[in-house]
Amino acid sequence: MILAVTGGKGGVGKSTLAYNLGAALDECRIDARGGDRRGSGGAVVVDADLGMADLPTGRGPDLHDVLAGRADPVEAVRGIPVKVLPCGRSLAGARAADVRLLADAVRTVEAEYGDVVIDCPAGMRADAGVPLAVADACVLVVSPRRFALADAIRSRELARELEAGLVGVALNRVVNDPPTGAFERTLGAPVEVLPADPRVGRSIGDNRPVVSAAPESDAGRAVRSLAEAVRTCRR
Amino acid sequence: MSTRNSGGDADGDGIETAGESVAAAVEGPLEASWTVESLPDAPEVTLVRVELRNPTAVDRRVRVTNRLGGPVLPPRREGVPERGWTERGYDGTVDAGGRLALGYATPAAVERPPVAVVDDGRADGSGRSESTPEPGTRPEAVVRQLGSPRPPADALPDPSSPEGGDVREPDEGAAGRLRETAVETSSLPTGSAGSADVESAEGSVRESLRSDPTPTDADAPSTAGSDSSDSDGTPESVQRWFAGVERRVERGERLTDASVAEATAVLAAAGGLAAVEGLPNRLAADVEALRRFADRAERLADRAEGTDVPAEALRRLA
Numbered sequence: 001m002i003l004a005v006t007g008g009k010g011g012v013g014k015s016t017l018a019y020n021l022g023a024a025l026d027e028c029r030i031d032a033r034g035g036d037r038r039g040s041g042g043a044v045v046v047d048a049d050l051g052m053a054d055l056p057t058g059r060g061p062d063l064h065d066v067l068a069g070r071a072d073p074v075e076a077v078r079g080i081p082v083k084v085l086p087c088g089r090s091l092a093g094a095r096a097a098d099v100r101l102l103a104d105a106v107r108t109v110e111a112e113y114g115d116v117v118i119d120c121p122a123g124m125r126a127d128a129g130v131p132l133a134v135a136d137a138c139v140l141v142v143s144p145r146r147f148a149l150a151d152a153i154r155s156r157e158l159a160r161e162l163e164a165g166l167v168g169v170a171l172n173r174v175v176n177d178p179p180t181g182a183f184e185r186t187l188g189a190p191v192e193v194l195p196a197d198p199r200v201g202r203s204i205g206d207n208r209p210v211v212s213a214a215p216e217s218d219a220g221r222a223v224r225s226l227a228e229a230v231r232t233c234r235r
Numbered sequence: 236m237s238t239r240n241s242g243g244d245a246d247g248d249g250i251e252t253a254g255e256s257v258a259a260a261v262e263g264p265l266e267a268s269w270t271v272e273s274l275p276d277a278p279e280v281t282l283v284r285v286e287l288r289n290p291t292a293v294d295r296r297v298r299v300t301n302r303l304g305g306p307v308l309p310p311r312r313e314g315v316p317e318r319g320w321t322e323r324g325y326d327g328t329v330d331a332g333g334r335l336a337l338g339y340a341t342p343a344a345v346e347r348p349p350v351a352v353v354d355d356g357r358a359d360g361s362g363r364s365e366s367t368p369e370p371g372t373r374p375e376a377v378v379r380q381l382g383s384p385r386p387p388a389d390a391l392p393d394p395s396s397p398e399g400g401d402v403r404e405p406d407e408g409a410a411g412r413l414r415e416t417a418v419e420t421s422s423l424p425t426g427s428a429g430s431a432d433v434e435s436a437e438g439s440v441r442e443s444l445r446s447d448p449t450p451t452d453a454d455a456p457s458t459a460g461s462d463s464s465d466s467d468g469t470p471e472s473v474q475r476w477f478a479g480v481e482r483r484v485e486r487g488e489r490l491t492d493a494s495v496a497e498a499t500a501v502l503a504a505a506g507g508l509a510a511v512e513g514l515p516n517r518l519a520a521d522v523e524a525l526r527r528f529a530d531r532a533e534r535l536a537d538r539a540e541g542t543d544v545p546a547e548a549l550r551r552l553a
Contacts, residue, residue: 011491051384089533091386091530094384095385097385099378099383099385100374100378102374103374123384124381125382125383126313126377126378126380126381126383128381129377129380130377133373133374133377134374143492144492145492162377173491173492175492175493175494175497176494
């Protein structure tokens with residue numbers, strides 16, 4: 001299945017959540033198969049922020065190459081423990097990339113690996129829209145700040161227009177009592193609260209998803225709940 | 236439908252004059268007429284206009300095929316051809332009792348008739364036809380609707396200039412960083428962030444730079460020789476630079492969405508407002524410097540990867 005991780009504003013923690021959700025979905029997969037993870041199964045996190053790559057790149061072809069027809073999407077997948085299809089980092093690469101090709105590229109990765117988590121860019125342009133259009137479902141990442149709800153509603157509307165059902169909301173970097181009820185009622189999806197846990201913030205840089213680094217933490221549990229909600233929506 | 240007095244055979248005398256619309260023969264109830272003319276300033280480009288009319292009481296599908304020598308250059312939105320257009324022509328529906336006006340260009344000579352129009356039967360909505368409404372979720376529709384995310388061409392660095400074409404000169408960048416660092420240094424008056432007196436503060440600023448260096452292009456060559464590298468191959472100067480940025484980023488992260496208690500703790504640890512006031516500007520400068528560095532590093536890596544030193548051949552030569 002293809003899941004889009006979205007959330008209108010920049011800096012809410014989409015990439016970190018996408019990375020951790022990818023790890024959690026991978027875990028689900030192992031459990032489902034009774035511990036036998038076959039060669040190329042699992043979840044792949046695609047960094048679809050064409051203008052500002054967030055996930056580590058490493059060496060090899062990246063999404064800019066794929067969307068310019070220079071590489072096959074499967075060639076660009078790499079990483080342990082979380083498989084990532086990273087984005088390039090140059091303006092020239094962003095300019096040469098055709099976002100319309102993203103849909104097919106993601107479907108190819110899904111066919112090869114099983115699950116795709118798309119880390120969407122901020123904003124409302126086609127680079128945010130195409131991932132929602134190709135996705136089966138989406139997760140909204142929201143900051144608990146007062147004015148963030150309006151942005152979240154806009155993102156939810158865009159997802160609705162593009163037929164990506166909202167399966168869960170991640171209220172991210174929560175410090176004080178979060179307005180969970182208000183968000184749940186307004187957005188119409190279960191809300192998981194992720195506290196401002198530095199292990200989450202470090203997870204990409206340290207290459208340690210929180211579901212393995214701190215599975216019993218609130219953050220770890222929240223990520224797993226989101227993954228569970230996603231799993232139950234599989235076609 | 237425009238019918239300028241420059242063509243067609245309106246008087247039916249069998250002689251066509253360029254520009255007036257000409258009725259097209261269509262098998263089926265749909266009616267069609269077309270005009271074709273080349274652009275006065277660009278005779279190699281031809282404009283074709285087609286008007287379709289449906290006198291019946293049901294919607295009908297239509298297929299318009301270009302007969303001229305070149306590919307169809309269709310009307311576009313956000314760079315994507317409008318719905319129904321292909322390189323071959325147009326597929327669509329003419330509403331019951333309605334009209335449909337089409338126009339396209341093609342880099343080819345005028346020929347008559349310019350199009351073949353085919354009445355494709357009733358549009359009953361069953362079966363997959365290209366004239367049924369395009370699902371709004373197709374990528375092309377998304378781009379048309381939401382806009383292309385491509386950076387404009389003039390945002391790209393100019394490859395001919397020395398640094399790969401960054402808009403700010405290296406010294407300007409350094410001066411900018413000096414000003415922002417001046418604000419952060421606690422020895423300066425904590426007035427408004429932008430009014431720090433750079434000249435008088437330069438001494439203390441150089442001092443703080445030395446302890447928290449941000450290498451400019453001028454710096455890099457002089458430190459390169461004495462630099463040692465860590466296990467990643469990252470030179471010491473770069474590690475120090477990264478460490479400085481990381482400290483600022485961590486501070487910024489802690490202050491993002493922070494509660495009053497959290498923010499107070501950060502301010503206390505940092506030693507007051509002065510140290511933190513300039514943080515947004517400093518972080519913005521960090522972002523820019525890091526991106527430039529990353530671009531440069533990537534280009535250099537590509538170049539390095541592209542070299543092919545013939546070691547064996549050189550050994551034989553030596």
